[in-house]
Amino acid sequence: MGDVSERYDIQITKDGMTATLVEKTRKEDELETENATTVEQLLEFIKEQGVVYGVQEQQVISYIEDPQTNSLPIVVAEGKPPINGEKAYLLPVQLKTEQKEQVLGNQTVDLKQVIDIPTVSEGDLVGEKIEATAGIPGMNVLGEKVEQKPGKDIQIRPGKNTRISEDGLKLFSLVDGQVSVEKKLIHVYPNYEVNGDVNMKTGNISFVGNVTIRGNVPTGFSVSAKGDIRIYGTVEGAILEAGGSIFVTAGIVAQDSGNIKAGQDLHTTFVNQANVNVGGDLHVGQAILHSRCSVGGTIFCEKGKGSIVGGQLSAAKGIHAVEIGNSMHSKTALFIGVDQTTLEKEKTLQEAVKKASDELEKLEKLLNAFAAKEKAGIALAPNERIMKLRVRNTIVQTEQTLQDAKEELEDMIENKEDNEFGTLTVKKTIFPNVSVTFGKYRRKIKSPHQYVKFALVDGEIKLLPM
Incomplete structure (x- = not known):
């Protein structure tokens, strides 16, 4: 075994998941007099270095049989990474929906994927908690167990007009209405409906529930909803703001005016010269043209032309399209990673956590003062008793505010760590004069590429085959 250890070395990565066989630096006279190493000797040497799991015997055999073709270094063992547990989450129940078809030009468009309006009755099940999973441990090449990260649990809370079952796992509607889904909340809102276009007769619309417009929203008008906004026609240079998601059937043609803002997702056929700000994902069927879009999740433009x-x-998590840019080399700028809006929201949440914590501390001191007075046998005055009840109620509300802000902040930080930079995928062609930016790294496309994926690897934007 002496000859083997003099010729070879095993390098194990810091995480213990990969072992690589390398050749030591030797003098020329040592190369001329060396004896051939057998497969058995090399496998025994690997074992003696403590590598006992995931050994790639075929790699060793291939190297011994043909060292010229299979030159060193070679990976001779790989560990099994742990499989982390899945987070608990709130799953909306599949409900009866209103589905329609519309004729655009000579083409009949099925709106099932664009307009999907879940309607519920009082007492209907609207969501249920899917429990977190424990995950599966892994093993490194040294035969040591690698602990997995268990999935994070959540406590579901009632949204507007919903109640939680006694076991804390199901959510039921308290009213007849339409469902609006957030990440950890499901609301049932009443619906305000406009049976046609928004115009001078309807005026601007602001509603605490969902808004459905069975026509167009022209330039200069605004529609605001606490829940979702669903529009069956075209949106021009209007202002739309939804706490939930926005669904636009016939597309957005804004002419560089107006603003579209959704707390959750935006689904539409096309976006042309629009300003769009979306907290969740942006789903576009045909094209996004000359627009400014800021998305907290992923941009999907893959159906139809997908341009x-x-x-x-x-987009914080990634952009996926069929084609990007065009043969005219129109300047197109793509940014992937945590955007400024997300950073500002994180700062706001941090401030909200501090404010709620400070307020809670003051309220608890005041409550303790009342308790100390009563313990000393001093009766509280009528105004003090009222104040004590108000303080208790305020504490409950402040604790809920603090918990909500902490959970949202934790999720944001966790998502930022898990998805610091996503990917850009192009199913057909990406044209010249498109710039791709991942954080502080930028790459300008100078020639067409097809069927490619862009990712940030070791501080460099790499172009990879699909």
Whole structure:
């Protein structure tokens, strides 16, 4: 075994998941007099170095049989990574929906994927908690167990007009209405419906529930909803703001005016010269043209033509399209990673946590003062008793505010760590004059590429085959 240890070395990565066989630096006269190493000797040497799991015997055999073709270094063992547990989450129940078809030109469009309006009755099940999973431990090449990270649990809370079952696992509607889904909350809102276009007769719309418009929203008008906004026609240079998601059937043609803002997702057929700000994902069927889009999740433009041309698009988790840019080399800027809006929201949440914590501390001191007075046998005055009840109620509300802010902040930080930079995928062609930016790294496309994926690898934007 002496000859083997003099010729070879085993390098194990810091995490213990990969072992690599390397050749030591030797003098020329040692190379001329060395004896051939057998497969058995090399496998025994690997074992003696403590590598006992995931040994790639075929790699060793191939190297011994043909060292010229299979030159060193070679990976001779790989560990099994742990499988982390899945987070608990709130799953909306599949409900009866209103589905329609509309004729655009000579083409009949099935709106099932764009307009999906879940309607519920009082007492209907609207969501249920899917429990977190424990995950599966892994093993490194040294035969040591690698602990997995268990999935994070959540406590579901009632949204607007919903109640939780006694076991804390199901959510039921308290009213007849339409469902609006957030990440950890499901609301049932009443619905305000406009049976046609928004115009001078309807005026601007602001509603605490969901809004459905069975026509167009022209330039200069605004529609605001606490829940979702669903529009069966076209949106021009209007202002739309939804606490939930926005669904636009016939597309958005904004002419560089107006603003579209959704707390959750935006689903539409096309986006042309629009300003879009979405907290969740942006789903576009045909094209995004010369628009400014800031997205907290992922941009999907993969159905139909799936074209992104011009403008500036920012997405925290990734962008997926069929084509990006065009043969005219229109300037198109893509930004992937944590955007400024997300950073600002994180700062706001941090401030909200501090404010709620400070307020809670003051309230608890005041409550303790009342308790100490009563313990000393001093009766509280009528106004003090009222104040004590108010303090208790305020403490409950402040604790809930603090918990909500902490959970949202934890999720944001966790998502930032898990998805610091996503990927850009192009199913067909990406054209010249498209710039791709991952954080502080930027790459400008100078020639067409097809069927490719862009990712940030070791501080460099790599172009990888699909």
